[in-house]
Amino acid sequence: MSAAVDFAVHDGGADLPDRIARFPFPFLRDTYRYSTNVEPAGSAVDTAAGRWGEHPVDLDAHYRDDLAERERILAEDPTRFQALPHMDVAQWDAMVTLMRMLVDADPRTFSLDRDGAILCFTNRALDVEQAFVFGERSTLPEPPLRFIGRHIQEDIVLLDQRDGALWGDAGLVTFAADWSLRFDVGMSFLQIHGPVPRVHTEGVIPRAQQFLMGLQPGQCYRRTNWSLSVDRRLDQSTEAYPQWGRDRRLLAEGPLEEVGRRLNLRVEVQHLVRLGVSGTIMFLIRTHLLPFEDIARVPEWSDRLYRVLDELPADMADYKGITRTREPGLRWLRTFGGVRA
Numbered sequence: 001m002s003a004a005v006d007f008a009v010h011d012g013g014a015d016l017p018d019r020i021a022r023f024p025f026p027f028l029r030d031t032y033r034y035s036t037n038v039e040p041a042g043s044a045v046d047t048a049a050g051r052w053g054e055h056p057v058d059l060d061a062h063y064r065d066d067l068a069e070r071e072r073i074l075a076e077d078p079t080r081f082q083a084l085p086h087m088d089v090a091q092w093d094a095m096v097t098l099m100r101m102l103v104d105a106d107p108r109t110f111s112l113d114r115d116g117a118i119l120c121f122t123n124r125a126l127d128v129e130q131a132f133v134f135g136e137r138s139t140l141p142e143p144p145l146r147f148i149g150r151h152i153q154e155d156i157v158l159l160d161q162r163d164g165a166l167w168g169d170a171g172l173v174t175f176a177a178d179w180s181l182r183f184d185v186g187m188s189f190l191q192i193h194g195p196v197p198r199v200h201t202e203g204v205i206p207r208a209q210q211f212l213m214g215l216q217p218g219q220c221y222r223r224t225n226w227s228l229s230v231d232r233r234l235d236q237s238t239e240a241y242p243q244w245g246r247d248r249r250l251l252a253e254g255p256l257e258e259v260g261r262r263l264n265l266r267v268e269v270q271h272l273v274r275l276g277v278s279g280t281i282m283f284l285i286r287t288h289l290l291p292f293e294d295i296a297r298v299p300e301w302s303d304r305l306y307r308v309l310d311e312l313p314a315d316m317a318d319y320k321g322i323t324r325t326r327e328p329g330l331r332w333l334r335t336f337g338g339v340r341a
Helices: 063-076 083-104 145-146 204-212 241-253 257-261 297-311 314-319 325-333
Strands: 081-083 110-115 118-123 128-133 155-162 165-172 218-230 265-272 281-291
Touching: 081 083, 081 145, 083 110, 083 118, 083 145, 083 155, 083 165, 145 155, 145 165, 145 314, 165 204, 218 241, 218 325, 241 257, 257 265, 257 281, 257 325, 265 325, 297 325, 314 325
Parallel strands: none
Antiparallel strands: 081 165, 110 118, 118 128, 155 165, 155 281, 218 265, 265 281
């Protein structure tokens, strides 16, 4: 990758590679519970290893590999892209908003120019230049959400607001963590989050929906979510369960020495943006993976991860799909990760 398209940013510890220095470690304390945990986006977050979060779209050394993986998945299963008919304007709105975000994140690599009604988007990393007219479908080779998905590492869900609720009516999701866009499309926000334990009795999801419906055009907030993943497998969707489901059992039954290399802390940085033209809520999900052996290079992280996993209630561990992998992770952190239980 040439200097003009090198997305790596060296602002972490002197001895830490970018994959660690830029990792969005999600835990602020030694326990974890579901919460809305949203904050304004667009400012950097300092961590024990470096920093992350300066831009809503994140571009890193995995850029080409992640996009190639997305194309492979979509070629095998085009249903990972879904859009109900009334979401056409929202698709265009999301696409142009994301193009502008890419330009803000890296103006050396991306540009968006206007000549009257004609807009021209350029991605120098992929050698793509596309002219189009907003709202004219014939000026793009494919639906707008599908087109912009070729240029960002984030998954995208578009939430329509009507009848006093939010509805997941469009999306491009190739890197889901144990859920299915094809199943969820057209559901309400509350229905989509129905299986999540504890959040309904504690009122987390209704509060989150009220917060989102109160966003003003252009406002952007973010939050993190997390789980554990075996190997660098981005696609842990319901559809792909036969490929990734058995890995958790095999890891638990395998040599402890391999856990540090194969078991990853999987963190989603989620951005929530009120789009200006359509009024839709754009939900961006960027997935980051860091193996336990890299986490152990930051003592504050390994200690905190151990305490969070050790204390996490069984129902939450089960929902996150980490019941099989939690104990091997704890044993590895005690044995090789420098953690004192």
